[in-house]
Amino acid sequence: MLADVMHHDVVGLWVLTPDGVAERRASRGYDPAAPGVVEGAETAGPFGEALVQQHPVRAHGARDDPARPVWVAATATEYVLAPVSAQGKTIGVLVLGRGGGAPYTEAEAEFAATAAEYLFELAGAADAASPEDQATAGERKRIAQELHDGLAQELTGVVLSLEGAQRAFERNPQLLGQQLAKATRDARATLADVRQYMGALRQSAPGGLGLPTTVARLIDDLKRQTGLSVEMQERGSEHELAADLQRAVIRIVGEALRNVAQHAGARHATVTLSYSGRDVTVQVTDDGAGFDAVTIAATAEADGHFGLVGMRERAEAVGGTLRLTSMPGSGTTVEATIPYEPAPVTADAARTELPSADTAPPARVGILARLFGR
Secondary structure, eight states: OOOOHHHHEEEEEEEOOTTSSSEEEEEESOOOSSSEETTTTTTTTHHHHHHHHSSOEEEEOOTOOOOOOOOOOOOOOOOOOOOOOEEEEEEEEEEEESSSSOOOOOHHHHHHHHHHHHHHHHHHHHSOOHHHHHHHHHHHHHHHHHHIIIIIHHOOOOOOOHHHHHHHHHGGGHHHHHHHHHHHHHHHHHHHHHHHHHHHHTTTTTTTTOOHHHHHHHHHHHHHHHHOEEEEESSSSSOOOOHHHHHHHHHHHHHHHIIIIIIIIOOOEEEEEESSSEEEEEEEESSSSOOOHHHHHHTOOOOOOOHHHHHHHHHHHOOOOOEEOOTTTTTTTEEEEEESSOOOOOTTTOOOSSEEEOOOOOOOOOHHHHHHOO
């Protein structure tokens, strides 16, 4: 903002470290390969004056000076340096520079001082916030973005379907039933997304319940809502999972069970949690109609099977894999394996075992649909 709105060619935020040097933490207009540390920062020329005297300093820096200070960039000649300070405490220096024209005025120097003081307050607020507060703020921001990008898009689809029904009523009443049915499906799908989203929010802080207890509660909710018979099994010694791993397993189980309840025509399903020394495997098996797994997986996203895509992406996001096994008339098995300590994710390491075809990527869909599936 400072660079674009105030027309500065150079902006640099230099922060003091415990060993007495100043590091360039954020910048624009500097050569990325140039040194990013001011040695002896407290006493070095205009930079040191801004630090020690705690007032803005206007300075000139020659571009062709072979001995120019580190805080001088090759793209500017006129500078103002303002201490990032308040109430006698200084944590760094804000450097603003431009490549031509007259030197900075006193009014511009005062503006730089105000901007630097604001940066100090921001830094203080960040330091004062506990890790829990910072995590909460980040989660709120993520939720707001998902609601903006996802739920609004889903509701827009419902509105468009209802408008289509209205047009059918006015122009061709014979199409009204079809349009209303589509609007109903869209509304139910959006409602399901909202319920899944709220469930995910409740699961975002497991509260020490452990994976088996949380999965059991998920199963009980589904049995109560759908009447589906679901059995739960555990194998091996339970291993405590990090929160992100536990959420991934829970959401994969939830999506797999919803698919069983809505599409499989099954009478019974089994959820199995298996713990090994390196990973946890969750398997959801049903006795439903089954389907051609290779064909469905190859066109899952293009055909709108975002639940399958979502399960795969959740497994990959934590370094795991997903295997889908099904044949017409033989039921379906979804198996996700999640390592306790995933290795750095690479294109090969995170490759899912869900079959895929070499097809062009489909159009981008709403984030709620992709995150929570249908």
